[in-house]
Every structure is written in structure tokens, then in C-alpha cells.
Amino acid sequence: MNMYAYIFRRLLYVIPVLLGVCLVIFVLFNLVAPDPAFTLLGKHATQLQIAELHHELGMDRPYWVQYFDTVKTAFTFDFGYSWTSKQNIWEMIKAGAGPSLSITGPLFVIENIFAISLALLVAFYRGKLVDKIVLVLSIAGMSIPSLAVVLFGQWFFGYKLGIFEISGYERGFPQFVPYVILPIILYVFISFGGETRFYRTVILDEAYQDYVRTARSKGISELRVMFKHVLKNSMIPILTQIIIQIPTLILGLLFAESFFSIPGLGAMTINAINNSDFPVIKAMTILSAVGFILFGVVTDVLYTVVDPRMKLK
Amino acid sequence: MTSEKILVVKDLVVEFKTDRGTIKAVNGVNFDVFKGKTLGVVGESGSGKSVTALAIMGLIPNPPGRVASGQIHFNGKSLVNIEPAEMRKIRGNKIAMIFQEPMTSLNPVFTIGNQIEEVIELHQPHLSNVERRAKAVDMLRLVGIPSPEKRVAEYPHQLSGGMRQRVMIAIALSCEPDILIADEPTTALDVTIQAQILELMKKLQKELGMGIILITHDLGVVAETCDSVAVMYCGQIVESADVKTLFNHPQHPYTKGLMNSIPSFDSTSGHKKERLQTIEGMVPSLFDLPVGCNFQDRCSSVTEKCRGSQGEPTLMPAKGEGHTVACFNPLS
DSSP states (O other), X not given: OHHHHHHHHHHHTHHHHHHHHHHHHHHIIIIISOOHHHHHHOTTOOHXXXXXXXXXXXXXXXXXXXXXXXXXXXXXXXXXXXXXXXXXXXXXXXXXXXXXXXXXXXXXXXXXXXXXXXXXXXXXXXXXXXXXXXXXXXXXXXXXXXXXXXXXXXIIIIIISOOSOOSXXXXXXXXXXXXXXXXXXXXXXXXXXXXXXXXXXXXXXXXXXXXXXXXXXXXXXXXXXXXXXXXXXXXXXXXXXXXXXXXXXHHOOHHHHHHTTOOSHHHHHHHHHHTTOHHHHHHHHHHHHHXXXXXXXXXXXXXXXXXXXXXXX | OOOOEEEEEEEEEEEEEETTEEEEEEEEEEEEEETTOEEEEEOOTTSSHHHHHHHHHTOOOTTTEEEEEEEEEETTXXXXXXXXXXXXXXXXXXXXXXXXXXXXXXXXXXXXXXXXXXXXXXXXXXXXXXXHHHHHHHHHHHTTOXXXXXXXXXXXXXXXXXXXXXHHHHHHHTTOOSEEEEESTTTTSOHHHHHHHHHHHHHHHHHHOOEEEEEESOHHHHHHHOSEEEEEETTEEEEEEEHHHHHHSOOSHHHHHHHHTSOOBOTTTOSBOSOOOOOOSOOOOTTSOOSSOTTGGGOTTOOGGGGTTTOSOOOEEOXXXXXXXXXXXXXX
């Protein structure tokens, strides 16, 4: 069938994209980033020690060999071992995925349901008081720096009121629950504004179309006009916005995990960058590139489900 | 024409609040609609035809618009200040409407069957799924869509403009309304398709006996389909009569102007007889209406009287039964 051919063709794009991603991270790492030997050995390493380490890490080989190595990693997904912790990277990813998903999963669901419902509400009462109140809150959420929100939240809810854990993590359900509540609440506040504004615009774009007038002329209630006719037509931009978030769920929240001392993939990536841990950086970059391509294809396929006019060729 | 009066519109005023002040898009309109008859409402863009229709449907966007005064009576029931839930039972059921833009008036993501069934489900909830589908197919057959069993599962984008307008008519008529409001139903269609759609509406009117309000700017369409005509200008009716009287003895210079704007052809040679005439000037802005008659600046038979001292002309009986005209200096 046509659609499978399309999916296959789209997946072939992974090849040039990965080659490009490899080139970019390789160039950045070798030409821009500091020599990892300094980070790994400290300030007082001798020339000999540095040379030995370079040899051990394979950094004394010609550039093209090293680049080929990177490419090989990208296509085999054999990421090897971390330079700093000497752990197998797949093991590290497995260990970090749980904590990351325990925050990003609920955050993703709550935030999108919250933002879409709120957007439907304000689109329904456009121009009225609710719309204006939500507008003010959204702009506040968008413009207050996220670091300020996090620090205030930790101080107020964690220290002053003492109702949530300020930071830390405990593995296993339900032990982790108290640790993830505060970050989820704060990050819903940080991101709902932009999302709500976006969904509101998308929904209002549809709310003034001719077919909406036709639906009203049938005697349908406003609520049904909104939820049946308008929402289904707004689904394309909404789906795109939602699905493109999924790969970032797996990557974890880069900074939030550090703020809340959560041992997830985001914190792992930040640490790897600080320590010039090239194999870990490589692994996370390649995984996110593949994730974005994969979910791009998923979005395209879902388009054909919501919009009968779409045909994948 | 002793037919049952089903809709009475009396002194209807519709206002819109804008940044530049409040305007009266419809200003004191009166007309009646009779069972099985067609009323044509004619006028240029912005004359208040569509707003009048939306007011009857209770679909004036509020804010900024509202029915400021006047009455709309449908089978003795007032539609002004009616409960929204009550109005929804009438809308699509007793009074239905079709629109100018068949290309965009159907929802692109639902099948046409689904869109016909939606209105049936709403107003005839006792029907089962199977009966509803059967009725949708019947409606498509009624409006002349070939192989309706197959078409019912198709999406709007798979149909041509003319076919989509037929689907709109099918939706509008599926609850057998007493009144069909058709807002420029053929304006966006090819001329050959226009004739088909008008023919279809006439045929269905005979079968179902509904009253039709046909809104158009095309007097040619009016001559072919309507029983009576109301000519609108700047939110007011300036002349109204039965169709024969109006065409044979137009009294308002504006009506005459509209008639002269219809291209005429010599029936023997097929060539145009003369250059097409137009009405000079533009419709005045509703923010800035002249004192006196609204048509004074474009009128060929304007007099001093029209320019203010006597105020606006009101609809007065003219020669011929039921013929009224709002003009200080009507054509003889």
C-alpha cells in the first residue's frame, strides 16, 4: 500500500539525518569543546598522562577514523562505556529512564489535557472575563523565568509550607510519588501559558469557519459545535504539537532534574556535558534525533486518521 | 394568493456595536412569508439581507450584534428573546438555512452522511441508526445526487460545488422545515449549475410545501423563482410587491437601476443590444448615512425633497395590490 511505501521512505531519511548529526557533534566536540583529558585528569596531569589517556580513548587516531567510529555507533546503537563512570551507557539509560519518565509522563498528560481544556474554555468564552484572566495567567507563566518559579516553589511549598519534598528521589512506585509532585506542578505552571495560547489560536482559527455556522444552523448546542466540529478540525496542529513532545519525554527534563536532584536522563546528560563525557553526549544526541524522526512519521500517519483529505504518497 | 402566513417580520432592527459606534444593519424591516411561496430579498452587498436571515435564525453573533427591536413571529411564536434551547429546537428543524459558500459550508472532516444524520438525530431522536442512515440516503436521492448509497460515505472534498450545495439542501430539508432560508445559494456556482439548483429548490418546494426566503442580488434569479419580492437598500426595504408587478412596474429608481443592470441579449442575433448599465456610485457607509433618502446620491430622479427636509421616505402603498414603495418621487 501507498502508506507503507511512504513510511519506508520517511524512515530512510534517518540515514542522512544521522550522518549530519554525527558530523555536528563530532566537530563541536573536537574543535569547540575543551580537551576531555583536562576534565578527566584534573589540572596537574603530565604530558605523558594526557597522551596515554588520549591513546586509551582513541583520540590519537586520525579524525576520519574517529568520525567513522561515531557513525558506526549511530547506526549500531552500540554506545559503549561512559568515560567518567566507566559504566555501560545502555545500563545508565535504563537506570535514568525510570526517574525521568516518572516526571515527564504525568507532566505531559496533565499539561496537555489542562492546556487543551483551558483553550477550549477560553475559545468558547472568547473576549469575556475568563478569557482575560487566563490570558494574564498565561503571560505570567510564560514570562516569569523558570528558575525563579522553581526556586520560589521549592522555598514556598517545600520549606515554608513543608507539604512537598524539596528535592531528591526514591526508586520504585509509590515511593517516588512525593518527590515528583512539586516539579510537575511547577512545570505545568511554567509551560501551560504558551501551550494554552497556541491551542486557543488554533481553535479560534476554526471557530469562525463557514462549516461552524452550518453546524449552528442545524440547531446543535454550542458545546457540541465546539467539541465535535471545531475540535476535530483543530486536531492537526494540536497533534503535531503534542507528538513532537514525546521524544523529549524520553530525554527527560534537562535542567529540572538537576534543580530537583532527580537521577534521570536529563541530569545524566547535563553531567556528561560538564565532564566532556563524549560517548554519553553522543548517545543522547543520536537517540533524540532518531526519536524526532520516528515521531515525525507517527504524526504524519495520524494526520490521515483525523483528516480524510490527507493522503500519504 | 390566500396562503397561510407562517412567518411575520415586523419593524425588525438589528444593531452592531463597533469601535466607531453602533450601526443599524437592519433598520425597520417588514415582510411576511407564506406557506409554499417564495419571497425574494434583493439588494447589493451590505444591504442587510443576510443579517435579516441570521436574525430569523437567531444566529446574530452577540456581541457585537443584537436584535434591538421589532418582532419575528413564526407560526404565532415570537423568536425574539426566545430561550436558546427553545430556538435550537426550531433551528434546523422548522426553519433551516443554506448558505452562499457550498465549498466551505460543510465540515471537511465528517462524511456527508454523518452531517445529514446529525440534524436528523438531533430533531428526530426516535429514529434508529439504520433508519437514520436510510433517511440520509433518501435525502441525497431527493436532491438528485447519483448513487446516494455510495456518496453517503464520502467526504465533502470528493464532491463538486454543485453537489455540495445539493448536500446542504439535503441537510436543510431533512427535517421537512416550514421555512427554508437560502442565502445566495447559487452565487458561487456555475451558471448551468445555478439553474439546476434553483430548479431543484422549486421542485422540492412543490413536494414539501415549505415557504422559501431567497436572498440574492440577482434579479434574474428572482424573476424565475419568486412569488413576491422585497428590495433592500441600507438595511431598509425600499420596494416590495409581487414579482409580476415589480418587474412590470418598478416604482423605486433603485429597483429600476437593478433591473437595468441585468445583461440583456437580443434573442434573434444573440448579441448584446447595448452596453450594460450600472448604478452610479457606491452604497453609502452605514456610519455615515445621508440626511433624507439613503439613495439620494445615486438617484437619477432626485429632488430637493429627498435631500433632508422631510426626513427618510417610508414605505407607502403604490399602484397595484400589495405594492409598496419608499420614495418621494416614484417612477410612474
